[in-house]
Amino acid sequence: MxxxxxxxxxxxxxxxxxxxxxxxxxxxxxxxxxxxxxxxxxxxxxxxxxxxxxxxxxxxxxxxxxxxxxxxxxxDLIKNGVTLSxxxxxxxxxxxxxxxGVKLGIYPCLIFIGVGAMTDFGPLIANPKSLLLGAAAQLGIFIAYLGALGLSKLGIPGLEFTQKMAASIGIIGGADGPTAIYVTSRLASELLGPIAIAAYSYMALVPVIQPPIMRGLTTKKERMIRMDALRTVSKKEKIVFPIAVTAFVALLVPSAAPLVGSLMLGNLFRECGVVDRLSKTAQNELMNIVVIFLGVSVGATAKAESFLSPMTLGILAMGIVAFMCGTAGGVLLAKFMNIFLPEGKKINPLIGSAGVSAVPMAARVSQKEGQREDPSNFLLMHAMGPNVAGVIGSAVAAGVFIALFG
Incomplete structure (x- = not known):
């Protein structure tokens, strides 16, 4: 006893x-x-x-x-066991x-297949300018990367970040949990716990973090801009799009191919119309099983000795900076584009914030903020364009970091 x-x-x-x-x-x-x-x-x-x-x-x-x-x-430790203290x-x-599955990069790619099967790229195809807004919202990724490196220069104990660590911290700004996990598992696996928790916490706080930034950077007149209804996208366009994007991204940034290719494969399942069973499996059974395995195993990396440190506080701080800068980047680019667009064709800057890729929550925030000023203004479908573009943009940014530092 x-x-x-x-x-x-x-x-x-x-x-x-x-x-x-x-x-x-x-x-x-x-x-x-x-x-x-x-x-x-x-x-x-x-x-x-x-x-x-x-x-x-x-x-x-x-x-x-x-x-x-x-x-x-x-x-050898998996085979023979671990010797304790x-x-x-x-x-x-x-x-x-x-x-x-995390360490080998399997789970994030499988989740991207499910995300692709649930995503409609129609608003992006109908308004290609949305791709620029999605790209601008990735500004926060690179600002946080530079900020983490700058923080290291201050010589504060416990806040020394390598290039790989800084890249992993920066990707939080993409507001895409699987991408953050994929990059961190490749570049700085010791930070996986705090980075994953920061990424998903900030994604959950999109309705809290984004609105003050959106209102602060826009005028009442800009928030009331109405946009023309999007054109109808043909089935052929929706089928060609994932194939073309995969080929283009793989040729431009090969290291982004696993994420983007998985995303587009899931979308092709959805749009082609001949593999409904695969599409439904990707959206439901596959997605749910992998989410359980990914969540539990990522949470398990948050052990006390590694999580409770000044470095974790630095990661949380740089993560929120990345997220805020990403939101601002999309809004400011929309305002800049309006300088060159004629009256009647201007973009409501609120949809630029949706480029942070927290699908579809960020698009809903754009819709809600637009209706605060004009209850009859419907921005949701327009915001979905930058929103899904942000998913592609964050995956490409991840590929760039892996190519540079992997």
Whole structure:
């Protein structure tokens, strides 16, 4: 009985005075409350929070960071087990196995297949100018990247970021969780926990973060601009689009091909009309299964010793800067484009903020802000153009970083 009590998790917490693990468990409870009680990105925030709980429970042995130390997979430890500090040997845990899908870049690509199958690129095809707004909203990615490097120059202990770390932090500004996870797993896997949590937290806070920036950068007259109805896009255009985009991006930025190709494959399933079973599977069963595996395994990387540090605070700070700059970039480019557009053809700058690619939440925020000024103005379909363009833009930005630093 004494041996049993000494091996219990509560005894480990008390004996080791492991306050960091207790803090992480409390943080996981807060994230679960936000997911369940407030509905903040529950599909991913809930599995991430539960993964965080599992990995910080002492003695559970579900995740061993030693297996992935140095950015590599130590297959010998998966096969032979991990030697603990007390000399005991412990077999690889459940989440160690699930995390291989993150480390090998499998889960983000599978999620992109599902995202593509659920996405209608019609508004982007009907208004190609939307692609520019989606690209402008990626401004936050590169500003945060430079900001992280600049922060490192200040010499503050715990805030030293390498080029790879800065690139991983910057990609938070794309407001695209799977892309952030994909880049970080390739470049700075030790930061996966805080970056994933920052990315999904800020995505959930789109309705809170974006409106003040949108109102601050636009006038009442600009927010009331009405846009012409979009033209009808033919089925042939919708089928050709994913094929053409895949070929173009793969030739221009080959390292972005896995993400963009997966996105466009899912969209081709949707639009071609001959593989309805595959399209429905990608949207539902595949997407749901991968989201569970991805969320739990990413949350498990948020171990107390790595998460509770000044570096995590720096990541959260640069992440919000990236997100705000991305929102501003899309709005400001729309205002700039209006200088050259004739009356009656001007763009409502509110749709530029949707380029941050949090689909479809950012587009809904544009619609809501437009109707605050004019309840009869409908911007949703116009905002969907920059919104889906932002998904492509963030994937291309990810490919650029991987090509530069991978």
């Amino acid at each position: 004494t041996n049993f009590l000494n091996q219990a998790g509560i005894a480990t917490l008390i004996h080791n005075a492991d306050w960091k693990s207790i803090v992480m468990i409390l943080i996981s409870f807060v994230l679960m409350y936000l997911a369940i009680g407030k509905g903040f990105e529950p599909l991913l925030l809930l599995p991430i929070a539960f993964g965080m709980l599992l990995t910080n429970l002492p003695g559970a042995g579900m995740f061993h960071s030693e297996i992935f130390e140095g950015g590599h997979i130590h297959w 007390n000399g005991a040997n412990e077999a690889a845990g459940l989440i160690d196995i699930l995390y291989l």
